Amino acid sequence: xxxxxxxxxxxxxxxxxxxxxxxxxxxxxxxxxxxxxxxxxxxxxxxxxxxxxxxxxxxxxxxxxxxxxxxxxxxxxxxxxxxxxxxxxxxxxxxxxxxxxxxxxxxxxxxxxxxxxxxxxxxxxxxxxxxxxxxxxxxxxxxxxxxxxxxxxxxxxxxxxxxx
Amino acid sequence: xxxxxxxxxxxxxxxxxxxxxxxxxxxxxxxxxxxxxxxxxxxxxxxxxxxxxxxxxxxxxxxxxxxxxxxxxxxxxxxxxxxxxxxxxxxxxxxxxxxxxxxxxxxxxxxxxxxxxxxxxxxxxxxxxxxxxxxxxxxxxxxxxxxxxxxxxxxxxxxxxxxxxxxxxxxxxxxxxxxxxxxxxxxxxxxxxxxxxxxxxxxxxxxxxxxxxxxxxxxxxxxxxxxxxxxxxxxxxxxxxxxxxxxxxxxxxxxxxxxxxxxxxxxxxxxxxxxxxxxxxxxxx
Numbered sequence: 159x160x161x162x163x164x165x166x167x168x169x170x171x172x173x174x175x176x177x178x179x180x181x182x183x184x185x186x187x188x189x190x191x192x193x194x195x196x197x198x199x200x201x202x203x204x205x206x207x208x209x210x211x212x213x214x215x216x217x218x219x220x221x222x223x224x225x226x227x228x229x230x231x232x233x234x235x236x237x238x239x240x241x242x243x244x245x246x247x248x249x250x251x252x253x254x255x256x257x258x259x260x261x262x263x264x265x266x267x268x269x270x271x272x273x274x275x276x277x278x279x280x281x282x283x284x285x286x287x288x289x290x291x292x293x294x295x296x297x298x299x300x301x302x303x304x305x306x307x308x309x310x311x312x313x314x315x316x317x318x319x320x321x322x
Numbered sequence: 323x324x325x326x327x328x329x330x331x332x333x334x335x336x337x338x339x340x341x342x343x344x345x346x347x348x349x350x351x352x353x354x355x356x357x358x359x360x361x362x363x364x365x366x367x368x369x370x371x372x373x374x375x376x377x378x379x380x381x382x383x384x385x386x387x388x389x390x391x392x393x394x395x396x397x398x399x400x401x402x403x404x405x406x407x408x409x410x411x412x413x414x415x416x417x418x419x420x421x422x423x424x425x426x427x428x429x430x431x432x433x434x435x436x437x438x439x440x441x442x443x444x445x446x447x448x449x450x451x452x453x454x455x456x457x458x459x460x461x462x463x464x465x466x467x468x469x470x471x472x473x474x475x476x477x478x479x480x481x482x483x484x485x486x487x488x489x490x491x492x493x494x495x496x497x498x499x500x501x502x503x504x505x506x507x508x509x510x511x512x513x514x515x516x517x518x519x520x521x522x523x524x525x526x527x528x529x530x531x532x533x534x535x536x537x538x539x540x541x542x543x544x545x546x547x548x549x550x551x552x553x554x555x556x557x558x559x560x561x562x563x564x565x566x567x568x569x570x571x572x573x574x575x576x577x578x579x580x581x582x583x584x585x586x587x588x589x590x591x592x593x594x595x596x597x598x599x600x601x602x603x604x605x606x607x
Contacts, residue, residue, distance in 0.1 A: 159329050178330035178374050181360070204361055206426050206513045217400070217431040223360035224432065225353065227330060228378070271427065292512060293426025 163230035167192075168239030176226040183210045183221040186236060194237035194266045197222055208294030211267035212236045218274035220293075237266035240273065249273060249311040256307035260298035268294050272308045280316055282308075325359075325368040327351075331375045339377055340464045340487045346373045347486035354378075354396055354437035357429055367480065382436065382491055390496040392460075395436025395489075399424060399448070402435060412603055413455070414495065416503035416521040416596075420451035423507040423516070436490045439472070442482040445515040449476060450540035451505045453548060454521035457495045463488035476546060501525040501535070504599035506592045508541070510579065516541040517580045518588035520568070522596035524551060526604055531556055535600075537593050539568055542575045542585045549593070557601035564597055565590030 160175040167190065174189055186192050196209035200222060210222040213235040221236075240247040249272050252258070259265050268291065275282055275290035282290070287308050288301075296304060331346070333339040343350065350373035353359055362368060382394035385405045391414070393402060403421040408414045424430050424447060438448040439459060452472050459475040461468050464487045472493075477483045484490070503523040507516040518541035525533040535551035549567050552560055574585030 161330060178328065179326045204357065204429070206429070208426070208428065211428055218428050219432050220357075220426075220428045223356055225356055225374070228356070228376075274427075290427050293428040295513070 161227050161230075163227055165229045165231060166233045168235055174226075178225065178227065180226045181222050182212065182224045182226045182229055182234070185226040186212070186221060186234075192236055192238050195221055196263055196266060198263070206293055206295070207264070208267040208271060208291075209264055211270040211294065213270055213274050216274065216277060218271045218290075218293075235270070235273075237269060240269060247273070248314050249276070249308070252307040252311035252314070253304070256303050256310055258299060258303040258307035264294060264296045264298075268296065268304055272304075272311070276308070276312055276315060281312055284309075325363040325371060327372050327374045329373040331373060332379050333375070333377065334379045336380060336462050336491065339375070339380060339489060340462060342375055343489060344464060344487035346375065349373055350375050352377060352440070352489055354434040354440075355398065355432040356437075357433045358437055358441045358443070377489060377491075380491070388494075390494055393435050393493045393495070395440075395491050395493065396434050397436075399430040399433045399435070399438075400427075403430065411497070413498040413501040413503050413523065415603060416451035416454055416505040416523065416600075417448065417495075419505035419599075420447035420507075420521065423447045423505060423519070425513050435493055439475070439493060440482050440484070440490050441480065442476045443479055444476075444540045444543055444546055445519070447505060447507055447516060447519055447540070450519050450538045450546060451503070451521040452493065452495065453538035453540075453546050454503060454505075454523045454536055455495050455498070456523075456536070457493055459490055460492035460494055461488050462491045467491075469494065473546060473548065479544065498523060498525060500527075500533070502600050502604035504596050504603055506596040506599065508588050508592050514579075516592075518542060518572075518574070518585055518592050520589070520592035520596040522551075522593070522600040524557065524597065524600045524604065530605075532560070537564060537568070537596060539572055539589055539593060541588075541592075542577070542580060543572050543589075544575065547571045551597075557597060561594045561597060565594040568593035 164173040198207045198209045204223045212221045382396040384394040399421045457472045505521040507519045524535040537549045539547045568589040572589045574582045576582040
């Protein structure tokens with residue numbers, strides 16, 4: 159028995175039929191073809207790695223354990239919604255510059271957690287950044303450069319464009 | 323057959339919900355944030371389920387004051403931890419600690435108080451804090467409303483004391499004047515359930531002695547355990563005694579994370595830490 163849901167995905171309205179057991183991640187990747195959000199070792203039974211993180215109504219959530227029907231009428235942002243036609247999001251630029259990416263598998267989830275944090279708290283402390291990333295695992299970088307990248311992006315986003 | 327429910331029901335009134343639960347008894351599960359259900363979907367425990375019942379249309383997402391705090395079952399951890407109703411009372415800080423003990427921001431954004439309680443899992447943090455705070459579980463069913471003390475409600479792992487047609491709609495936590503509380507969790511890594519956990523609620527007299535209070539212990543034990551605090555002592559005078567009593571009262575499980583003996587030892591450690599922190603919080607905050 160599928161349910162028809164309609165929601166805003168990266169700024170555009172989408173309508174899709176979903177089964178009660180389907181996760182939002184399955185729907186985003188398989189039905190809507192957006193492959194930037196990752197599924198890792200948990201097979202959709204959360205191990206807490208954070209690779210599947212998306213933002214719903216301003217809050218970071220695990221899309222692999224969220225039933226898709228629950229996003230009916232809500233606003234969903236995935237990694238594909240981060241960059242604009244003008245270029246990369248400041249967080250993406252900062253990740254590249256700071257060397258916060260190695261294998262890249264965790265990166266989309268890290269960026270979504272970081273975006274949810276900066277949208278809510280434009281000038282987070284180190285502890286606040288660490289707390290926001292507790293639900294995201296990276297097995298390559300050791301987190302230091304990721305934290306540096308978020309601080310760099312936070313600084314740039316607070317400063318008006320073109321300012322010193 | 324693995325967990326793959328074919329039917330989704332979204333009742334729109336409390337009576338509808340009780341009716342739908344009763345009609346689908348034996349093959350349905352209530353879903354709130356979904357974090358527990360998805361977490362155990364490969365365990366085989368949900369293989370008989372073909373119907374998911376979602377109560378999110380009942381408006382159970384709220385915190386309100388009523389000679390204590392009443393929290394709707396579908397209120398998320400993050401909304402509870404940020405609520406000024408909770409944070410303005412020292413006696414409720416064990417709740418904030420317990421939510422902070424959930425390592426992932428994403429899970430705190432998704433998990434709900436009702437789901438946490440109705441999962442009836444001793445290694446979940448929030449029910450331990452709620453037990454120390456003497457919370458009551460408000461239940462709705464075909465015969466109307468009723469209220470059950472949380473310890474009685476948490477009958478066995480994954481088996482709360484609920485009839486087929488009943489569901490948790492609210493959690494009530496009484497005020498505890500002149501009290502403070504704290505929750506402690508012991509883990510080996512950041513992203514794990516508590517190997518042992520404890521919450522302490524302490525009520526003080528004006529001269530800083532303990533008037534009463536309780537300590538709830540959870541983690542790797544089949545059922546939560548509570549200890550009453552000795553009246554008339556200062557917190558530092560009872561720490562050793564509490565630790566010893568905690569070790570005596572628990573019957574821990576043994577698994578790849580920790581032996582039963584180590585868990586027993588930790589029961590004393592977390593009980594003492596919770597007590598110290600609740601006492602510190604009373605003096606300092």
